[in-house]
Amino acid sequence: MATRRHGRPRPAEEFVIALAAKTITLFRRTKVLETEIDEFLDKLSQSALVFKHAIAEYLTGGASEAFEDKLRQINELESSADVLRRTIETQLYAQTLIPDSRGDVLGLLENLDSVLNQFENALWGFSIETPDIPEAYRADYQVLADMAVDSVEYLVLASRAFFRNIEAVGDHMHKVMFFEKEADKVSTKLKRAIFVFDLPLASKAHLRSFVEHIDNVADLAEDVADRLAIYTIKRTV
């Protein structure tokens, strides 16, 4: 320490130095944590895009190598997001940061993670059960996936706004709701069409379950958005 070269610092100096060091450490840790939260949201957003492509691959070529590759990507994203989430949560509590809203942040991260898990689950379903999707429905499956992914993308934007610009949360939130409604419409339409078609009941049920796999992503996104709305109200009151 520079001051030690000129003799021992006095207690008052030591106190000020300790205080300054504490403050600097606080700001450095904050910066690291901010980056980690951003990275976590990036991973979710990337997963959404990979999911969209994976569905497109499956609809064109079935459980091809390209599809399996996308599934692997999602797997990796999911596990690295898990690691990030745990680090963030541990730091929030270990350093007693944002004491009044860390519970909300914890809840938000856990719920966002469940959306990510749903992407993975749905793709594993396609990989394991390899449903045979008739040509007539493929376009609708893709539209449904697009809607679900869009709702997640806006959920990511709303979550970023929750951390950086609380007033903008509402702007993104209503789009999450919009795409979830659209996804519901598409999924209802698709299910009706499946059950009208002349197929064995087992196949109908199988196809329906995959409609639900994808639609669940949008439903989950909406649930998270609802919670986020409450967290936002809590912070602005």
Place this chain on the structure above:
Amino acid sequence: MDVAILLFLTSGLFLGWALGGNDAANVFGTAVGTRMARFTTAAVICSVFVILGAVISGAGAAHTLGKLGAVNALGGAFMAALAAAFAVYTMTKFGLPVSTTQAIVGAIIGWNLFSDSITDPGALITILSTWVICPVLAAVIAIILFKAVNGVLSVVKLHLLRTDAYTRAGLLLAGAFGAYSLSANNIANAMGVFVTSSPFTDFSIAGIYTISSTQQLFLLGGLAIAAGVMTYSRRVMMTVGDGLLAMPPIAAWVVVMAHSIVLFLFDSQGLESILADAGLPTIPLVPVSSSQAVVGAVIGIGILKGGRVIRWRVLGGIGVGWVLTPLMAGLICFVRLFFMLNVFDQTVYRAVCHDLSPAVMARVEQAGIAVAPIADLTGRSFDSAADLQSVLGDRKTLNNDDQATVIQFARHQLIHVDPDRLLEMDPGAMEPDQWAAVTALSGRSYSHAWAFDDALAIQSVGWRLREGERTHTRALNDRLAYLHRMLGLGP
């Protein structure tokens, strides 16, 4: 030092300890209660700044308390502080927001009544009015600060975590500022009554910096407050943070800042001289209640949020406190002084003799007061200020200000410029020409303080008042008080 002196000081130290235990929670309660800061961090910062505030800026508000009543015997000071501490303790038991300020004011008035001294009505009115102004001012400052902070935050758009980090740092800084202002403003409550009867003597460090007896006294008081913070404040902080002030950290910061600014305003000699030099009205330097400043600030934020959170019962409690605390402290002080004097045979005040000798009458006339109506009183002396006041009051010929002036001049105070005593004193405490004037008077004695002051003014221009320069007047009065204390032989 006499052990008895330390014994007498204990009541003031006890009051200081109670002050630290209770009022530190106003400064750091929200930070610790909401877990934005650890208790140890808060307690260390608080203690350091409490001691600094007491020693560096403690004198301002103490001056006004001293004007209200100069408790001139250690026994009396002990009882005044003890009565105040007891009143605070009782009120706290009943859950009323209590102010050490109000308690000590009541106790001093109790002593004044007992010792037949006069309560300066000007000082009393100043103090009473600040009790109302303080929470109102805190509310106004809180509203302005809250609007400003929210305005800035909505423009800057900080990350949630960044806001949190800044708020943390801000709470610690505001807490340090608050601790400094709190002890600067309130140290007078704990130790102010001992100033006139301080057992310490002034000494200087290497002839550069003089530590006055008052500052030594306040250092001791500051340590007592710090001890209160360390030992007792934790629980109170948790209560404040969890229960009473459930508010977001930024609002908490605003409350602490508003509280600290108000206490600082009522204690800043620097600000006072700036205002005075600019010809603006000054803020009286008075000890104000830190709890009431906090309640005021919280109400300010409540008003911004639409008035839903205003707790009218708390407001009522403050009103009751205004009346009950000083009354109770005054009564306890009066009754106990009686016992201390008559049962334990302790000196609780020194009688201050007043006389209207021809010399005094001449000086009164010189001050521009017509002495003809009281000319027949020439040569009479009185056992106490109250006796003289009642005689003057019966005449109905002098207005209140003139009466106060006559009493001031009639006050008997023996000052002997002892050559041996001069050797012990510190010439660095004043200008060289002022010191020369003092040494020139070596060996002489004066029966009244004004006679000594006039003699000094004749010796040197440095001892003469200058028209319209309040800073100079204050410095002059401080130095004269120092000389009176060092050379005085009692009334």
